[in-house]
Amino acid sequence: MKLKGWKELEMGAVIPEAGNAAQYNTGSWRAFRPQWKEENCIQCLFCWIYCPDSSVTVSDGKRGDFDYEHCKGCGVCAHECPGKKGNKAIVMVEEGN
Amino acid sequence: MGKKLAITGNQAVAEAMKQINPDVCAAYPITPSTEIMQRFASFVSDGVVDTELVTVESEHSAMSACIGASAAGGRVMTATSSQGLALMWEMLHIAAGMRLPIAMALVNRALSAPINIHGDHSDGMGSRDCSWIQIYSENAQEAYDNIFQAVRIAEHEEIRLPAMVCMDGFIISHSIESMEFLPDEVVRDFIGEFKPTNPLLDVDKPVTYGPLVLPDYYIEFKKAQHEAIKRAKKVTLDVAKEFEKVSGRSYGLFESYRLDDAEIAIVVLNSAAGTAKDVVDAFRDKGIKVGLLKPRLFRPFPYEEVADALGSARVIGVFDRADSFGGFGPMYMEIASAMIASGSSPVMINRIYGLGGRDFMPEDAEAVIKELVEIADTGKATTLKEYIGVRE
Amino acid sequence: MSTPLRLKELSKKADLLTGGHRLCAGCGAPIAIRQVLLAAEVPLVASNATGCLEVSTTIYPYTAWKIPWIHTAFENAAATISGVEAMYKALKKKGRVDRKIKFIAFGGDGGTYDIGFQSLSGAMERRHDIVYICYDNGAYMNTGIQRSSATPLGANTTTCPAGSVIHGKQQPRKNLTKIMAAHNIPYAAQASPAHWRDLMTKVRKALDVDGPAFINILAPCNRGWRTPTHNAVELCRIAADTCFWPLYEYENGRLTINYKPKEKKPVTEFLKTQGRFKHLFSPDSQDLLKQAQENVDREWENLLREEACWREEAETKGEG
Numbered sequence: 001m002k003l004k005g006w007k008e009l010e011m012g013a014v015i016p017e018a019g020n021a022a023q024y025n026t027g028s029w030r031a032f033r034p035q036w037k038e039e040n041c042i043q044c045l046f047c048w049i050y051c052p053d054s055s056v057t058v059s060d061g062k063r064g065d066f067d068y069e070h071c072k073g074c075g076v077c078a079h080e081c082p083g084k085k086g087n088k089a090i091v092m093v094e095e096g097n
Numbered sequence: 098m099g100k101k102l103a104i105t106g107n108q109a110v111a112e113a114m115k116q117i118n119p120d121v122c123a124a125y126p127i128t129p130s131t132e133i134m135q136r137f138a139s140f141v142s143d144g145v146v147d148t149e150l151v152t153v154e155s156e157h158s159a160m161s162a163c164i165g166a167s168a169a170g171g172r173v174m175t176a177t178s179s180q181g182l183a184l185m186w187e188m189l190h191i192a193a194g195m196r197l198p199i200a201m202a203l204v205n206r207a208l209s210a211p212i213n214i215h216g217d218h219s220d221g222m223g224s225r226d227c228s229w230i231q232i233y234s235e236n237a238q239e240a241y242d243n244i245f246q247a248v249r250i251a252e253h254e255e256i257r258l259p260a261m262v263c264m265d266g267f268i269i270s271h272s273i274e275s276m277e278f279l280p281d282e283v284v285r286d287f288i289g290e291f292k293p294t295n296p297l298l299d300v301d302k303p304v305t306y307g308p309l310v311l312p313d314y315y316i317e318f319k320k321a322q323h324e325a326i327k328r329a330k331k332v333t334l335d336v337a338k339e340f341e342k343v344s345g346r347s348y349g350l351f352e353s354y355r356l357d358d359a360e361i362a363i364v365v366l367n368s369a370a371g372t373a374k375d376v377v378d379a380f381r382d383k384g385i386k387v388g389l390l391k392p393r394l395f396r397p398f399p400y401e402e403v404a405d406a407l408g409s410a411r412v413i414g415v416f417d418r419a420d421s422f423g424g425f426g427p428m429y430m431e432i433a434s435a436m437i438a439s440g441s442s443p444v445m446i447n448r449i450y451g452l453g454g455r456d457f458m459p460e461d462a463e464a465v466i467k468e469l470v471e472i473a474d475t476g477k478a479t480t481l482k483e484y485i486g487v488r489e
Numbered sequence: 490m491s492t493p494l495r496l497k498e499l500s501k502k503a504d505l506l507t508g509g510h511r512l513c514a515g516c517g518a519p520i521a522i523r524q525v526l527l528a529a530e531v532p533l534v535a536s537n538a539t540g541c542l543e544v545s546t547t548i549y550p551y552t553a554w555k556i557p558w559i560h561t562a563f564e565n566a567a568a569t570i571s572g573v574e575a576m577y578k579a580l581k582k583k584g585r586v587d588r589k590i591k592f593i594a595f596g597g598d599g600g601t602y603d604i605g606f607q608s609l610s611g612a613m614e615r616r617h618d619i620v621y622i623c624y625d626n627g628a629y630m631n632t633g634i635q636r637s638s639a640t641p642l643g644a645n646t647t648t649c650p651a652g653s654v655i656h657g658k659q660q661p662r663k664n665l666t667k668i669m670a671a672h673n674i675p676y677a678a679q680a681s682p683a684h685w686r687d688l689m690t691k692v693r694k695a696l697d698v699d700g701p702a703f704i705n706i707l708a709p710c711n712r713g714w715r716t717p718t719h720n721a722v723e724l725c726r727i728a729a730d731t732c733f734w735p736l737y738e739y740e741n742g743r744l745t746i747n748y749k750p751k752e753k754k755p756v757t758e759f760l761k762t763q764g765r766f767k768h769l770f771s772p773d774s775q776d777l778l779k780q781a782q783e784n785v786d787r788e789w790e791n792l793l794r795e796e797a798c799w800r801e802e803a804e805t806k807g808e809g
Binding site for chain 3: 120121123147148149151152153154155157158159161162163164165166167168169170171173187188191195297298299300303304305306307308309310311313314
């Protein structure tokens with residue numbers, strides 16, 4: 001983002017673009033990456049409700065893949081995932097592997 | 098012509114607020130400004146105004162609520178004094194940094210310790226660097242008139258900064274003077290409708306107020322703020338011109354009293370200026386060319402104009418009803434800056450008077466002017482800064 | 490018709506706190522705040538005390554908030570939102586605003602229990618129509634884990650470090666939820682993001698009442714609690730199961746305990762999960778451990794007794 005000059009700024013440091021933090025990438029923080037194993041997913045959506053970074057995409061009530069632009073790899077989703085028959089639908093793998 | 102009434106300074110301000118009918122007031126009692134909000138509260142209770150009055154639990158919360166209310170998108174006013182302003186100090190900067198046009202009556206009172214409830218300018222001067230527009234008033238009439246003008250200046254779209262109107266505690270706030278009121282409709286037309294910018298209550302256009310701004314942008318916002326408050330000088334004059342049209346009373350950046358050919362000048366703020374003017378007259382009668390400058394707009398300070406007005410003076414005595422301990426009085430520093438920047442080098446002395454409400458008597462002004470006459474003769478000042486009216 | 494409190498339905502709602510904020514990985518606060526925002530069915534305007542949530546969600550020129558939001562200072566989220574709410578009332582009265590809007594304030598425990606305590610108490614007493622949400626992580630985490638009055642007994646923080654003579658914080662925590670309930674406000678509750686449905690039900694009740702409401706939400710901080718990044722939710726669950734963080738609510742003064750563990754676990758089950766309590770398990774800290782259990786037991790028993798009184802009274806009146 002090009003830095004603006006003082007005349008171009010919104011008065012009083014107000015940010016008029018609601019939710020523009022979505023443009024900021026926090027995915028690079030990750031040391032571990034959650035992987036979704038759809039075959040073990042029971043669509044409980046616990047991963048979605050417990051995600052601190054709004055990084056579990058859900059459309060029409062069904063989960064999709066992770067938003068890796070923002071996921072910081074904390075692993076809460078994998079830890080909370082009940083999985084199917086003892087098999088987790090989310091597993092954490094080391095980045096770069 | 099509006100009606101004439103004998104009234105206290107506090108009542109005059111409360112009356113002005115009633116005529117403005119702000120959307121929200123948040124206030125906390127403190128002597129000597131209490132009466133303003135107390136009277137205003139009865140206007141609320143009697144349905145004379147439709148203001149939401151928030152009777153907060155501290156001045157810090159008063160200013161915080163004013164900030165919230167102003168950012169929400171409406172006209173906001175409050176009043177305080179002394180420790181109240183001191184407790185608000187953190188929030189004064191925030192109101193200004195967020196560019197919120199809150200108007201406040203400051204009834205000047207000394208700061209503790211020792212605790213003292215009487216008038217001096219330590220509170221207002223202490224908030225000098227908060228980026229509030231500061232307008233000082235000699236008497237109830239000026240305080241009343243300045244409130245309307247402060248609202249206009251603060252809300253001006255090129256400024257959007259908070260403004261405080263100052264008057265001396267007790268000396269003005271509690272003394273009865275005859276003054277003239279404006280008719281309600283004249284006030285209404287003069288101040289106009291409040292125009293919100295980025296109101297929080299526009300839920301369809303959500304905005305964020307008060308983000309963390311790091312070194313990459315902070316100084317740009319401060320530069321914008323500096324430019325905005327600088328513009329307040331011109332806007333103050335424009336607003337005063339308009340105000341004169343509706344009131345017949347004229348205001349400037351300061352008042353010049355017999356300064357045109359003055360070789361000796363004194364600078365006196367607020368109520369003490371009234372006393373000092375009589376003394377100036379007495380010296381003039383004796384053929385001594387003395388004049389007085391009574392600052393009105395203290396922030397932004399009109400350096401060039403002040404230097405111009407004091408241009409003919411070879412000797413200047415600056416009275417301060419506040420002290421910057423270990424330095425010169427705050428008004429002296431401004432006048433000195435103005436003179437030096439203009440390239441003139443009068444001899445300037447600083448006299449600290451009236452702290453904690455100590456009376457300022459004609460003899461006090463007289464003694465200082467006599468000293469100035471001596472300095473004019475010898476070209477030398479022995480003591481640059483000194484307290485006057487103090488027992489040894 | 491409100492959205493049913495089922496995840497499938499709730500997931501169709503827009504997230505009002507976006508990703509891209511810069512809270513630590515695995516922080517409990519955004520989990521709680523997302524749930525609060527998802528529960529709301531009316532437009533919200535929020536104020537936020539200075540703290541982790543505030544700084545990390547609004548680093549200029551970015552904001553993670555999709556609702557109108559204001560941060561002014563540390564000690565005054567309640568006073569600030571009081572002003573916003575007062576302006577809403579004023580403009581509504583004058584016909585310049587017509588929407589139904591609700592007002593919410595967020596603060597960490599430092600900004601709520603300590604420095605913001607006075608302004609919170611004032612706002613509650615003035616009966617503003619606001620909801621104050623405290624996300625309680627038990628210390629000043631934003632400045633680097635200093636003790637607050639919400640820090641649990643025995644915890645190791647940077648200003649009450651576990652030393653060889655003094656073993657962490659020597660005082661029990663302030664019971665803020667009870668203090669808020671003592672303001673006789675229409676709604677006060679304690680919640681945790683692990684129990685998301687309970688939390689969201691509480692938020693809805695808080696938003697529904699006409700007048701002030703307070704909800705205290707446990708929000709684990711892995712930096713301060715010295716825990717891994719993945720178990721914030723699990724820690725909340727253990728906190729409720731040990732009754733370290735009981736889930737209850739006061740509705741117009743009447744207490745209901747919303748979660749009673751089938752088997753109340755010893756508080757050590759909670760304490761042992763966190764590095765900040767590690768020193769308590771050495772032989773010379775046994776007194777503190779004992780005290781910690783006694784404190785939890787006393788609070789829990791008091792809650793049970795108080796709830797029983799209310800139940801009895803209702804039964805006498807024939808309300809069931």
